[in-house]
Amino acid sequence: MKRSRKLAGLVSAGVLTTTALLGAPEAAAIDHEVQTADPDPGGVAWFTEHGDYVYVCDQEPDGWAVGLDVYWNGGSYTLSAGGSGNCDLADASESGHDLPENAYINFRVYLHKSGTPYAYQRTAQWYNDN
Structure with a gap:
């Protein structure tokens, strides 16, 4: 099940904390980060192995939403958050979101709005060994 929440309501059980973005994961818990390619990044994605x-979090009140495609050999899913301060999250406990271990996982973060599906996209590939 996809969960979308306002950042202020995202703090829970030590997984998330108040940092530069209220509700962003603790710095020590973040294994990887990628931001959209626009000059003042409107979107950011984090991965904790x-x-x-x-x-995936929308960082700017600019009318754009941020999307994240997560894909690997044999599976994929997409997250999206619109409106400054909103985030979407997924974890291994959700059906279809348990990423394979000892495998490369691909991430594509981008901004989107009607008529412009993949603006300022940036991709990253990280090895999931946990």
Whole structure:
């Protein structure tokens, strides 16, 4: 099940904390980060290997939403958050979101709005060994 929440309501059980973005994962818990390619990044994605936590957050009140495609050999899913301060998250406990261990996982973060599906996209590939 996809969960979308306002950042202020995202703090829970030590997984998330208040940092530069209220509700962003703790710096120590973040294994990887990628931001959209625009000059003042409007979107950011984080990946925490232990538990397969994946977050995508909209950082700018600019009318664009941020999307994240997560894909690997044999599977994929997409997250999206619109409106400054909103995030979407997924973790291994959700059906279809348990990422394979000892495998490369691909991430594509981008901004989108009607008529412009993949603006300022940036891709990253990380090895999931937890």
